[in-house]
Amino acid sequence: MKSEKKTIKTIKIDISKCNGCRACEVICSSFHAAPKYSSNNPERSRIRVTREPLRDVYVPVYAGEYTVAECAGRDKYIIDGKEYDECAFCRASCPSRDLFKEPDSGLPLKCDMCEGEDEPLCVKWCLADALIYEEREEDVEVAEVPQEEIEIGLESLIDKHGIDKVADIVAQIHKSSKPTKG
Amino acid sequence: MRYAETGINLEIDLTRGNIEKVATDPRETELYLGGLGTNTKIMWDRVPPETKPFSPENLLIFGAGLLCGTPATGCNRTIVSTISPQSELMAFSMMGGFWAPELKYAGYDKVILSGKSTDLVYLWINDDKVEIRDASHLRGKGAIETAELIKEELKEPKAQVAAIGMAGENRVYYASIEQGRSSASRGGIGAVMGDKGVKAIVVRGTKDINLAQPAQYIGLCNDVLDYIKKRESNPIPGVMPILAGLGSPQEMKVHDEKWHTENFMWGNSRERKRDFWTDEIEKEWTETLEKVRTRLVSCFNCPMECGATISMPGLPTYMMKCFTKLTYTMGAFSDLDFGLSIAQKATEYGVDGFSAPQVMAFALELLENGILTDAAIPEMPEDSEGRFYYLLDKIVRREGIGDVLANGTYWAAKEIGNGADAYAHNNIKKTEQLPLKLSMLNPVYFLMYATGEKFNITQIEGQFPQAPFATKEEREAFVSDWIQVPDEKFKQILLDWEFRGENSNPYYPTVDMSCDIVDWQETMHYIDDALGQCAGLSSFPLKPPYHIHNYPKFISAGAGLEMDPVKLAQAAKRYRTLVRAFNIGRGMRRKDEKPPANHWKKRFPELEEELLDAYYKLKGWNNDGIPTKESLHELGLDYVYEDFVARGILTDGDDVSGEDTSV
Numbered sequence: 023m024k025s026e027k028k029t030i031k032t033i034k035i036d037i038s039k040c041n042g043c044r045a046c047e048v049i050c051s052s053f054h055a056a057p058k059y060s061s062n063n064p065e066r067s068r069i070r071v072t073r074e075p076l077r078d079v080y081v082p083v084y085a086g087e088y089t090v091a092e093c094a095g096r097d098k099y100i101i102d103g104k105e106y107d108e109c110a111f112c113r114a115s116c117p118s119r120d121l122f123k124e125p126d127s128g129l130p131l132k133c134d135m136c137e138g139e140d141e142p143l144c145v146k147w148c149l150a151d152a153l154i155y156e157e158r159e160e161d162v163e164v165a166e167v168p169q170e171e172i173e174i175g176l177e178s179l180i181d182k183h184g185i186d187k188v189a190d191i192v193a194q195i196h197k198s199s200k201p202t203k204g
Numbered sequence: 205m206r207y208a209e210t211g212i213n214l215e216i217d218l219t220r221g222n223i224e225k226v227a228t229d230p231r232e233t234e235l236y237l238g239g240l241g242t243n244t245k246i247m248w249d250r251v252p253p254e255t256k257p258f259s260p261e262n263l264l265i266f267g268a269g270l271l272c273g274t275p276a277t278g279c280n281r282t283i284v285s286t287i288s289p290q291s292e293l294m295a296f297s298m299m300g301g302f303w304a305p306e307l308k309y310a311g312y313d314k315v316i317l318s319g320k321s322t323d324l325v326y327l328w329i330n331d332d333k334v335e336i337r338d339a340s341h342l343r344g345k346g347a348i349e350t351a352e353l354i355k356e357e358l359k360e361p362k363a364q365v366a367a368i369g370m371a372g373e374n375r376v377y378y379a380s381i382e383q384g385r386s387s388a389s390r391g392g393i394g395a396v397m398g399d400k401g402v403k404a405i406v407v408r409g410t411k412d413i414n415l416a417q418p419a420q421y422i423g424l425c426n427d428v429l430d431y432i433k434k435r436e437s438n439p440i441p442g443v444m445p446i447l448a449g450l451g452s453p454q455e456m457k458v459h460d461e462k463w464h465t466e467n468f469m470w471g472n473s474r475e476r477k478r479d480f481w482t483d484e485i486e487k488e489w490t491e492t493l494e495k496v497r498t499r500l501v502s503c504f505n506c507p508m509e510c511g512a513t514i515s516m517p518g519l520p521t522y523m524m525k526c527f528t529k530l531t532y533t534m535g536a537f538s539d540l541d542f543g544l545s546i547a548q549k550a551t552e553y554g555v556d557g558f559s560a561p562q563v564m565a566f567a568l569e570l571l572e573n574g575i576l577t578d579a580a581i582p583e584m585p586e587d588s589e590g591r592f593y594y595l596l597d598k599i600v601r602r603e604g605i606g607d608v609l610a611n612g613t614y615w616a617a618k619e620i621g622n623g624a625d626a627y628a629h630n631n632i633k634k635t636e637q638l639p640l641k642l643s644m645l646n647p648v649y650f651l652m653y654a655t656g657e658k659f660n661i662t663q664i665e666g667q668f669p670q671a672p673f674a675t676k677e678e679r680e681a682f683v684s685d686w687i688q689v690p691d692e693k694f695k696q697i698l699l700d701w702e703f704r705g706e707n708s709n710p711y712y713p714t715v716d717m718s719c720d721i722v723d724w725q726e727t728m729h730y731i732d733d734a735l736g737q738c739a740g741l742s743s744f745p746l747k748p749p750y751h752i753h754n755y756p757k758f759i760s761a762g763a764g765l766e767m768d769p770v771k772l773a774q775a776a777k778r779y780r781t782l783v784r785a786f787n788i789g790r791g792m793r794r795k796d797e798k799p800p801a802n803h804w805k806k807r808f809p810e811l812e813e814e815l816l817d818a819y820y821k822l823k824g825w826n827n828d829g830i831p832t833k834e835s836l837h838e839l840g841l842d843y844v845y846e847d848f849v850a851r852g853i854l855t856d857g858d859d860v861s862g863e864d865t866s867v
Contacts, residue, residue, distance in 0.1 A: 041499070041500060041501050041502040041507075041509050042501055042502060043502035043503065043504060043505055043506050043507065044302075044504060044505060045277070045505045045506070045507065048275050048505050049275060052275050052418075052422065055412070055418075057418060058418065058419070059275075059415065059418035059419060059421065059422045060414060060415055060418040061412035061413060061414045061415065061418075062273075062274065062275055062412065062413055062415075063309060063410065063411060063412040063413065064309070065309070065410035065411075066412075074361070075384060075385065075501060075513055075523060076348070076352065076513070076520075076521045076522075077521075078498045078499055078513060078521075080499075125410045125411075146429075147429065148507075149429065149432065149433065149507035150502075150507060150509070
């Protein structure tokens with residue numbers, strides 16, 4: 023078992039403090055405009071606030087990973103008597119909704135924590151302190167996956183698709199991918 | 205490319221069902237900025253003085269301010285312009301919330317409604333797609349309820365809805381337009397919307413708003429945010445709590461209501477309760493508010509939390525802000541629980557929280573004094589609260605006496621006769637005012653009340669303290685970081701202002717000083733109203749983050765217009781003068797520029813005339829309050845002069861009014 027130092031960046035979201043003003047959406051889309059700050063448009067923001075004032079629902083959510091498939095089921099969460107759709111908390115840019123997609127191209131958006139700034143700008147602009155940025159160092163254990171496990175996985179793919187096809191695809195991925203860690 | 209603004213107005217002719225997207229002239233932006241400024245220019249160009257409020261020729265303009273939707277904190281106001289059925293002058297009503305930025309994101313600066321629809325409709329503006337849709341199923345529905353129903357039927361939870369309730373549908377002269385946590389309430393603009401057959405305007409926008417000098421603009425925005433943080437953690441000492449910080453008066457946050465309940469009038473702006481605020485009342489009212497206030501909420505892109513979500517037991521949730529918290533309570537001589545409960549109904553019906561309670565209190569006074577009889581108000585409940593609910597229902601439906609009261613105290617008194625006009629005592633230009641009755645004439649407030657065309661003192665006052673500070677040390681401390689003053693002379697005026705003696709009201713500030721103070725305060729409000737900036741971060745509170753020194757930079761970097769403080773003040777003067785010209789065309793004169801006779805106990809008729817004379821002169825108006833040839837020319841408003849001469853309002857060759865100028 024190896025371990026390595028990793029900087030964990032966290033935005034703590036205190037939904038009890040959110041006042042629904044959407045300043046986070048404004049500054050996010052402004053920062054990510056090209057050239058920087060030249061325009062703003064909440065639709066391009068990588069943070070969106072689900073806001074239903076009459077039900078007292080306020081949930082800021084950051085854009086996370088792109089996913090090709092939507093979830094099979096949709097859960098409901100009831101928190102303090104208020105019902106939330108599972109999707110309200112989900113960060114994915116996914117086929118089931120318009121959220122976190124460039125309005126022009128449909129390409130997925132993802133929060134980059136405003137690289138190059140001292141803190142994400144949505145945090146800086148949230149004077150209500152509903153968004154709090156925290157950075158901490160953590161020792162992360164990097165588990166080596168035993169070779170047999172990878173073999174089992176590959177064998178099942180070969181069974182299904184044939185060894186040539188799998189080899190082709192591995193070669194293709196190898197050619198187009200950048201060097202990765204681990 | 206157009207910066208900050210979109211350069212497109214949406215023209216909707218309701219009679220023909222025609223929708224057009226019209227490109228605007230960028231030169232108009234330079235001259236009139238946007239929001240109120242360009243609204244007024246359109247009103248002047250297209251609505252001649254003969255037009256009646258409920259005529260198809262009257263326009264109803266929803267204008268987003270020039271900087272709305274840009275990252276400028278708190279810049280989110282919609283300015284609604286039309287002819288008011290109540291004052292018959294230009295209605296000057298605004299709302300914060302989320303509607304104006306959404307309109308800009310949809311690609312429009314204004315929605316201009318003309319004509320009338322025979323059926324009740326709503327407008328659905330979805331980026332480039334604009335539709336007029338049937339709203340017959342929404343007739344009689346509450347304003348908030350309507351917004352929720354429409355969002356559901358369109359499956360557009362992110363759409364912003366401005367809607368009227370039953371009061372607007374039935375053309376109540378003080379009907380509001382409601383929009384989530386905000387409302388445009390003054391002047392009966394909701395009645396004009398109802399008259400046009402429009403239940404709601406629904407907007408969803410997903411486009412960009414561009415900035416001319418992005419880095420500079422964000423730098424200015426960051427400075428404003430830093431200033432807000434500093435200012436909020438250093439409240440101004442020596443002033444009442446609601447004036448110490450920024451924002452609208454923080455009525456949803458503050459529990460201490462000693463000042464309002466003991467200094468403002470109860471009932472029909474009649475009775476002052478000097479020892480009302482006891483520990484017991486404070487405890488009871490604090491409990492009431494804490495129990496029902498779910499959350500403090502903000503408008504678009506603003507950290508101030510001036511509004512709140514209110515859930516009264518057994519009633520639908522609604523949102524409230526500012527002084528409506530107390531207007532029903534005090535109008536009905538009741539308690540906070542009653543005030544917050546009836547306000548829920550009043551919000552759904554869509555009525556102005558200032559006028560509606562005064563109209564009802566007025567009716568009850570007429571009843572007490574035998575001017576209205578029991579026969580005119582059948583089955584009236586015995587208790588004051590019950591009577592308020594009863595009257596509110598009658599008014600919004602225009603049933604029985606409600607049909608008369610729906611026109612406001614001025615018109616109702618005329619119709620009722622029998623001495624009723626003595627009870628419609630708290631009006632300026634036919635419009636109900638804040639229930640305040642004071643002792644000593646304040647020259648600054650005299651001018652603001654008399655000459656204001658916004659019908660609401662809170663939308664005229666601000667910047668300069670309402671009362672002198674007690675000690676020299678306090679005054680010196682106050683002026684030490686007073687960066688907002690347009691001229692150093694204002695600091696000296698404040699340093700020399702005292703409670704008693706030579707340098708006190710009514711003769712100090714002197715006539716000239718009073719004129720300068722009022723001009724400064726009014727100019728800042730007019731700038732806000734063109735930019736779409738909320739007064740709560742600008743012209744209303746003391747020492748705000750926006751002021752005459754940074755505004756020109758915002759306009760330059762945002763809209764790409766060359767701007768400096770002198771040019772900006774000149775632009776504000778231009779459209780402020782145009783508002784006046786519009787109203788002069790409709791018959792407003794010096795004789796109308798009067799605070800209520802009983803607003804102050806101690807009046808000084810000579811001084812008051814002197815104040816008006818001097819202020820008119822400073823503004824470039826003649827002795828009857830009409831802009832002069834010279835001042836119109838200086839502002840590039842020669843077309844106004846030509847119109848005035850053609851109509852006999854001014855005589856060719858001089859500035860003397862063509863009419864009788866007796867006051």
